[in-house]
Amino acid sequence: MKIAIVTETFLPSTDGVVTRLTQAIKYFRSKGHEVLVIAPDLGVEDYEGAKVIGIKPITLPFYRYRPFTLPTAKVKELLENFEPDIVHAANPILLAASAVHYAKKLDFPLIATYHTHIPKYLDYYWAYKPAKPILWRHIKKLHNAADLNLCTSEAIKQELIEKEIQNLHVLQRGVDIHHRNPRYANEKMRNRLTRGDKSKTLLIFIGRLAIEKEIHKIKPLLESRDDITLAIIGDGPARKELQHTFSGTNTVFTGFMHGEELSQAFASADAFVFPSVTETLGLVILEAMASGLPVVAAKSGPTMEQIKDEETGLLFENENVDSMIQAVSKLENKALMELMKQKARIEAEKYAWEKASQQLLDYYYQTIEKHNNLQNMVAN
Incomplete structure (x- = not known):
């Protein structure tokens, strides 16, 4: 399978999203799958045999600690050249929002994952709190464009359902039980x-x-x-x-x-x-x-x-x-x-990572099947 992952954050950054993605990529590569990662350019070009293509980031005024990449048509070109079997938009807000837009435009199966509770974070940045309803509308639009959505806990699933986000499933958590011991x-x-x-x-x-x-x-x-x-x-x-x-x-x-x-x-x-x-x-x-x-x-x-x-x-x-x-x-x-x-x-x-990563792979196959069935229905 050819897997394109478009993410708002990647190595060398260290957080839960990066940990989950790197563990999944490592597992996918061990199973012989081809993986392309599109992420903010932080100097990483390869991970476990997966090609990492960085796109120039900027520093946003309200969060100068970490660079982000804005939506860009470069994602369209990269997806067209790679021709993935599935596109995974990880926490689509900025760069990964481009993955949503162009996966739909190019008719690639699309899965989106909700990792970071950014609307909740706005409660702690008073100057940006009024933007919370706008942000939720943006998130809802992006996720409801996906064939399938994943989140990381039942509690968050219920909150997203209340926000009218559809086709939701909970992705099992995972941990490296060998190096955390x-x-x-x-x-x-x-x-x-x-x-x-x-x-x-x-x-x-x-x-x-x-x-x-x-x-x-x-x-x-x-x-x-x-x-x-x-x-x-x-x-x-x-x-x-x-x-x-x-x-x-x-x-x-x-x-x-x-x-x-x-x-x-x-x-x-x-x-x-x-x-x-x-x-x-x-x-x-x-x-x-x-x-x-x-x-x-x-x-x-x-x-x-x-x-x-x-x-x-x-x-x-x-x-x-x-x-x-x-x-x-x-x-x-x-x-x-x-x-x-x-x-x-x-x-x-x-909760060894192998189990969580295999579950994600199973969701990829489920997404591809759902997408193809929908296309066949439309064609008929």
């Missing part, structure tokens, strides 16, 4: 993240440092408990602001980590803290669980789909400091901690 626990890494204070309970947050991630909500916990250290791993537009916010607390900022170093950071902590309620899933939750960590998370539809309270993690009420402090206090129960670590790992083992 308790065996990577490392004393040197733990010393680095706690500044050598072995008496502290180590919580970690890993992800993009942006307002919508709501990392600031963790600060009251640190102010109430001097026996806890927080390691914030990642980078982003809100880093300087967060460093100022957490000044005077037991907080370590490391910047980005990758590869084995990141695996060690995951496995060397006591628990993972996840304060955001804006995620469509939060693949990092499953990465933490695969590393043998209980996840302390604010309640939201997607987090409650992944975490069983006092089994694989601890849930607290969003925007409720007392609830968060109470949840974290349960980490002092050593028997409960050990049980959650074991159950978190067992749960994560159900």
Whole structure:
């Protein structure tokens, strides 16, 4: 099969969308499929034998941390030359919106995936919040042009249905259970993240440092408990602001980590803290669980789909400091901690990337069949 993936973000960027796409591409290539990736030009030309064609990006005024590529007719030329069996528009808003437009124009089967809850993010950028209804109309139009749509959780599926987006299915989550593994626990890494204070309970947050991630909500916990250290791993537009916010607390900022170093950071902590309620899933939750960590998370539809309270993690009420402090206090129960670590790992083992990537491939075939049947109906 010839697969064209048009995405708003790709390597070397690091986020849940990129992780899912790279794992899928790796799997598709192992099965002998030909893959073309069209993405913002960030210097990557090949991934696992898939050709990556970059299109010149720009920096948008409201989000200068990451470059984006605007819709362009170049996508039409690339799709015509490649002649794909299916076009996958990943999170169509800008560049991937071109994939929607030209896949329809050129009559290629089209699947679209909803990964990033951008309309929700606008709630955290007051100057752009009034544009939220316009953005939803744009998203609805793009996704309803696809033969089939995928999202990443049942909670988001229900929200998209309420927005009248059609032909929706939930794509199974996945995790690299080999490289996110308790065996990577490392004393040197733990010393680095706690500044050598072995008496502290180590919580970690890993992800993009942006307002919508709501990392600031963790600060009251640190102010109430001097026996806890927080390691914030990642980078982003809100880093300087967060460093100022957490000044005077037991907080370590490391910047980005990758590869084995990141695996060690995951496995060397006591628990993972996840304060955001804006995620469509939060693949990092499953990465933490695969590393043998209980996840302390604010309640939201997607987090409650992944975490069983006092089994694989601890849930607290969003925007409720007392609830968060109470949840974290349960980490002092050593028997409960050990049980959650074991159950978190067992749960994560159900979601190896191979299964999720095969499911995506199955949806590709389903999309092609649906598209062809519709064309035959029209022809007859």
